[in-house]
Amino acid sequence: QSVLTQPPSASxxxxxxxxxxxxxxxxxxxxxxxxWYQHLPGTAPKLLISRTxxxxxxxxxxxxxxxxxxxxxxAISGLRSEDEADYYCASWDDSLNGLYVFGTGTKVTVL
Amino acid sequence: QLHLQxxxxxxxxxxxxxxxxxxxxxxxxxxxxxxxxxxxxPPGKGLEWIGIISxxxxxxxxxxLKSRLTISVxxxxxxxxxxxxxxxxxDTAVYxxxxxxxxxxxxxxxxxxxxxxxxx
Numbered sequence: 001q002s003v004l005t006q007p008p009s010a011s012x013x014x015x016x017x018x019x020x021x022x023x024x025x026x027x028x029x030x031x032x033x034x035x036w037y038q039h040l041p042g043t044a045p046k047l048l049i050s051r052t053x054x055x056x057x058x059x060x061x062x063x064x065x066x067x068x069x070x071x072x073x074x075a076i077s078g079l080r081s082e083d084e085a086d087y088y089c090a091s092w093d094d095s096l097n098g099l100y101v102f103g104t105g106t107k108v109t110v111l
Numbered sequence: 112q113l114h115l116q117x118x119x120x121x122x123x124x125x126x127x128x129x130x131x132x133x134x135x136x137x138x139x140x141x142x143x144x145x146x147x148x149x150x151x152x153p154p155g156k157g158l159e160w161i162g163i164i165s166x167x168x169x170x171x172x173x174x175x176l177k178s179r180l181t182i183s184v185x186x187x188x189x190x191x192x193x194x195x196x197x198x199x200x201x202d203t204a205v206y207x208x209x210x211x212x213x214x215x216x217x218x219x220x221x222x223x224x225x226x227x228x229x230x231x
Binding site (some may be wrong): 002032035037039043044045046047050051056062081090092094096097098099100101102103105108 | 148157159171173174214216218221222224
């Protein structure tokens, strides 16, 4: 059972801005970096945002990440059809002996 | 270009051991301070972290799987493995191997994944 909570779905029309939230706690998001992964069915997940707000090489600047306290957000601006995918937040959790936790996942649909 | 590829049986019987290997090409597991890990996705569900290992053998395991789990690095330096004992239907999932920059950091390179079904 994931300790990072995301809305199950989000949607928008092409060109719109979509924001996905990720709610955690003091032992994970508030104390550590947040990562975002894009996952298309049948493919390998792709790192989209590193260290809360950094885009790896090749990721369009339409994608941006932020954090406030124990919550984080991924924003997709200028939504495109190819952005239709599942999105997962993730973070290290300092509880127990340490573990990596993924969010519950959000399905983004381009209408 | 680093490439990861999972391999192993697609069908495992309940109570038996699930064994998977991740073959690393394009670089040695020994180079750098990376960790090498496993993540799974049960059908219709989200991603679940299983655990990671460094070349030197430092491991971090999911608390929910720790009692049944062993992750190891092959002495060939081009493979690492997952062994999950006493499996049940709940272990049915697509299993991914991936490289992690450091335990608290991102999984930046992923394999394509392999489906494992637990069934008699």
